[in-house]
Amino acid sequence: MIVKKVIYSPASAEIVNQYNNRPSKDHNFWSEEVVKALRKEMRDHYIHEQKHLCCYCGIPEPSIHGLDWDVEHIAPKAKHPEFMFTEANLAVVCKECNGHKGSKNVFAGARPADYPTTADAYLVVHPHFDEWSDHLLRDHLTYAAFTAKGRWTIEKCRLNRFDERVIGIRYPISDTRFEKTVRQLLDRQLTLQEVADIIEPLVRAASLIATRRPTD
Numbered sequence: 401m402i403v404k405k406v407i408y409s410p411a412s413a414e415i416v417n418q419y420n421n422r423p424s425k426d427h428n429f430w431s432e433e434v435v436k437a438l439r440k441e442m443r444d445h446y447i448h449e450q451k452h453l454c455c456y457c458g459i460p461e462p463s464i465h466g467l468d469w470d471v472e473h474i475a476p477k478a479k480h481p482e483f484m485f486t487e488a489n490l491a492v493v494c495k496e497c498n499g500h501k502g503s504k505n506v507f508a509g510a511r512p513a514d515y516p517t518t519a520d521a522y523l524v525v526h527p528h529f530d531e532w533s534d535h536l537l538r539d540h541l542t543y544a545a546f547t548a549k550g551r552w553t554i555e556k557c558r559l560n561r562f563d564e565r566v567i568g569i570r571y572p573i574s575d576t577r578f579e580k581t582v583r584q585l586l587d588r589q590l591t592l593q594e595v596a597d598i599i600e601p602l603v604r605a606a607s608l609i610a611t612r613r614p615t616d
């Protein structure tokens with residue numbers, strides 16, 4: 401979970417203030433030259449704060465280059481330009497998760513006037529308000545969800561895309577076998593042998609994924 405939000409430099413804070421005081425806000429402002437240094441501030445801060453892990457898939461990217469990372473607006477800026485510079489609405493994301501998540505609505509309720517600061521206001525696993533591992537499990541490149549939010553994030557960011565690509569099977573989000581097994585395991589409803597029998601094929605698949613690099 402992100403603990404430290406970005407603190408804007410005085411120059412950037414001035415740009416943010418001016419934008420926030422505009423009567424009507426346009427997300428296209430994000431791409432303007434005047435915002436370039438501010439974007440870099442945000443990106444550098446959250447790359448460091450997130451320890452080089454994408455906020456959704458959790459895959460490490462040992463780069464600080466802007467061509468490898470996007471600044472993520474958790475509530476998309478196209479739909480919510482009023483939250484474009486809200487510190488808790490920002491994170492860094494890999495290009496693929498960003499592309500899949502797009503401009504999908506992330507709010508559990510009606511459009512909020514102020515930026516909600518509680519986890520239950522969001523459909524997505526929110527990098528500022530949720531502990532990633534409370535909702536999601538990753539084994540190599542296979543993801544399973546513990547919660548509805550985890551499921552939403554797997555589906556909307558298409559986290560199992562890595563598996564799909566390597567194995568060549570796109571399994572639907574409705575396939576809950578792995579998730580069910582994990583839950584039964586956590587609830588101690590299965591013997592170790594039962595778990596082994598169920599998990600063995602998954603482990604085989606996971607080692608196959610681990611030894612092969614995904615190719616486009």
Ligand SMILES: [Zn+2]
Pocket residue numbers: 454455456457458459493494495496497498
């Ligand atoms: Zn990602």
